[in-house]
Amino acid sequence: MKYKGIIFDFDGTLADTLPLCFYSFNEIFKKYDQRDLSAEEIVQMFGPSEAGIIQQNLKAVDQIDKAVEEYYWHYDRAHHEFVGFDPHLRQLLNGLRNEGYRLGIFTGKGRKSFDISMSKLQLEDFFDVTITGDDVSSPKPDAEGLYKILEVWEMDKTQVLFVGDSDADIESGTRAGMDTVAVAWFPGSHGRFTQTPTHYCNEIDRFKMLIKP
CATH class of the missing domain: 1.10.150 (DNA polymerase; domain 1)
Known part of the structure; x- marks a missing residue:
């Protein structure tokens, strides 16, 4: 893959x-x-x-x-x-993990609110590395958090895909030299991008097709 x-x-x-x-x-x-x-x-x-x-x-x-x-x-x-969890996303994460992908999170959220959501949505077991806004000195669109994950994984930037829903995400991934996916698959997604992603997905099924080997 x-x-x-x-x-x-x-x-x-x-x-x-x-x-x-x-x-x-x-x-x-x-x-x-x-x-x-x-x-x-x-x-x-x-x-x-x-x-x-x-x-x-x-x-x-x-x-x-x-x-x-x-x-x-x-x-x-x-x-x-306010928050539920889309079962299709849980299926996606299960599938990615079973296919051997390493999964990480880089979010601007503070660690406190991030841990609240991860616990309430029961997502802790899917990701082996998580970087929050409290773990970096320069927030998005800086790529510091992405570099930290690359270092942990010992991977090249070309081996990793960054998925986000905002201009700050796409710019961060671009700065890191990664391929990016702009997503707008939730009803309330703002879905307007001035940055240019590598790919754009407004449906989870389309993302699945995108990463197929």
Whole structure:
């Protein structure tokens, strides 16, 4: 097979967590800044971890630490209301693992919210390496997290595919010299890219066909 490893983004790629993220961020910005942000405005903030997003965008700078903790409280409390897991994605991950692919995650999420979602969705056993926004000094679109995974796997960039749902993902993969797949397979996917991916998939079945040997 052409690829030996596949790295996934998380939010909007492996799990439809974006509505939960939008809800949790809006609770924070409404309370502390009296701002009601659109989904598009929040997406424009993506790249850093949740803590980084709040630190960079909250006007009530004296409340940042409290706001970050409240974000995680909302994220945990409301997770079951907003997030399920697509059985087709579970089948995909099972199939990839059984076919011998190494699977990893590079997400801008902070480790705390990432671990909440991985546990609630029972995804921990699929991935042998996970890099979050807390594990890098330079967030997406920097490729630092991808380089870290390549080092762990001891693979060349040409052997690894990076899959994501945002411009930051595609630019990160491009900077690392990897082939990239832009995906928009969730109902709420923003699906608009100014970066040019190697491939584009709006259906999980199309992704399966893409990686067939």
